[in-house]
Amino acid sequence: MSGAFIFRTATAADIDAMRAAEQKAGEIFRAIGYDFCADAQNRAPEEHFRVIAAGVTYVAEGPAGEIAGFAMFEPMDSEVHLVEIDVIPKCQKNGLARRLIALGEAWALAKGFDAMTLTTYRDVSWNAPFYRRLGFVDFEPGPEREGLLETIAKEADWGFAFRPRIAMRKLLE
Numbered sequence: 121m122s123g124a125f126i127f128r129t130a131t132a133a134d135i136d137a138m139r140a141a142e143q144k145a146g147e148i149f150r151a152i153g154y155d156f157c158a159d160a161q162n163r164a165p166e167e168h169f170r171v172i173a174a175g176v177t178y179v180a181e182g183p184a185g186e187i188a189g190f191a192m193f194e195p196m197d198s199e200v201h202l203v204e205i206d207v208i209p210k211c212q213k214n215g216l217a218r219r220l221i222a223l224g225e226a227w228a229l230a231k232g233f234d235a236m237t238l239t240t241y242r243d244v245s246w247n248a249p250f251y252r253r254l255g256f257v258d259f260e261p262g263p264e265r266e267g268l269l270e271t272i273a274k275e276a277d278w279g280f281a282f283r284p285r286i287a288m289r290k291l292l293e
Contacts, residue, residue: 124182124183125180125181125182125183125188125211125216125219126180126181127178127179127180127181127219127220127223128178128179128181129176129177129178129179130168130172130177130178130179130190131172132168132169132172134177134179134187134190135165135168135169136165137179137186137187138168138177138179138187138190138206139162139163139165139168140187141187141188141189141190141206141207141208142162142163142190142204142206143162144206144208144209145189145206145207145208145209146158146160146206147209148209148212148246149244152244154241154244163204168192171192171193171194171203174194174195175192175193175194175195175200175203176192176193176194176224176227177190177191177192177193178190178191178193178220178223178224178227180207180211180216180219180220182211188207188208188211188216189205189206189207189208189211189216189217189220190204190205190206190220191204191205191206191217191220191221191223191224192204192205193224193227193228193236195231195233196237196265196267196268196271197237197264197265197266197267197268198233199228199233199234199235199236199237199289200224200227200228200231200233200235200236200237201236201237201238201267201268201271202221202224202236202237202238205217205220205221207220212246217250218254221254224236225290225292228292229292229293233292234291234292235289235290235291235292236256236289236290236292237261237265237268237287237288237289237290238251238256238287238288239268239271239272239285239286239287239288240285240286240288241284241285241286242258242284242285242286243284248286248288251288251290252288254290255290255291256288256289256290257288257289257290258286258287258288259287259288259289260287261287268287272285272287
């Protein structure tokens, strides 16, 4: 189904639509009692600008021009970090997340990176189990991953450590 979508790099003009997609995507967490995710404040426009400038953000644009999903990637600790990925509920289970991640992996390889990291919920079916199916493995970041440790600390400050979170890593080929 992802063939009905156009995948492209995001621009500053997409930020409001990405923030709206983030809000819609967060609503699915209510079904599993993770209301704090749905209620969390969206990323600030400045954060989107920063990642667009420092790395790359890809969007999945639907037939009517709406943003159905996006994925943000940035260099971190000599690897690439998946900062965030969101797909709106009505477009989930159509391969959009897989395609967005594959685009990020291709970008990372083209830039000379050989691995990608992310942080996610351990027990949410569309989080860690999904990423494992894509080849990511759980790992414990050490002190050499200062950027990732800082990200984990920020996520805890935002309240995301309320449920078990893990770091994951994938070697890129």
